[in-house]
Amino acid sequence: MNRYSTIFSTVILMVGAFNAPAVFAQDHSQHMASAESKVGPMSSGEIVKVDKAAAKLTIKHGPLTNLNMPGMTMGFKVNNAAMLDQVKTGDKVNFVAEKVNGTLTVTTLEAAK
Numbered sequence: 395m396n397r398y399s400t401i402f403s404t405v406i407l408m409v410g411a412f413n414a415p416a417v418f419a420q421d422h423s424q425h426m427a428s429a430e431s432k433v434g435p436m437s438s439g440e441i442v443k444v445d446k447a448a449a450k451l452t453i454k455h456g457p458l459t460n461l462n463m464p465g466m467t468m469g470f471k472v473n474n475a476a477m478l479d480q481v482k483t484g485d486k487v488n489f490v491a492e493k494v495n496g497t498l499t500v501t502t503l504e505a506a507k
């Protein structure tokens with residue numbers, strides 16, 4: 395928990411450095427998301443199911459700090475269908491999930507080393 399709050403504060407500071415405070419307040423989530431996909435923490439998880447027909451991944455994930463979500467198993471859409479070929483059931487992954495048009499979507503995905 396302490397590690398996550400430290401990283402969270404770091405992201406806030408970094409985002410704050412790039413944006414005027416007014417812009418930061420208005421567009422908080424978008425700036426945080428783009429900062430995280432470059433430099434911020436990725437969430438860890440394990441692929442439970444790959445559903446190519448629905449373009450969904452079911453992931454048993456750890457805490458998603460950017461979404462304020464505790465660890466759980468749930469389905470995510472993917473923003474790139476190629477991600478579905480990148481992983482298989484049982485794979486450990488690092489990923490970033492964001493809310494895209496109201497739907498929780500995996501926007502960055504890589505195999506955990």
Ligand SMILES: [Cu+2]
Binds near residue numbers: 455465466467468
């Ligand atoms: Cu979840």
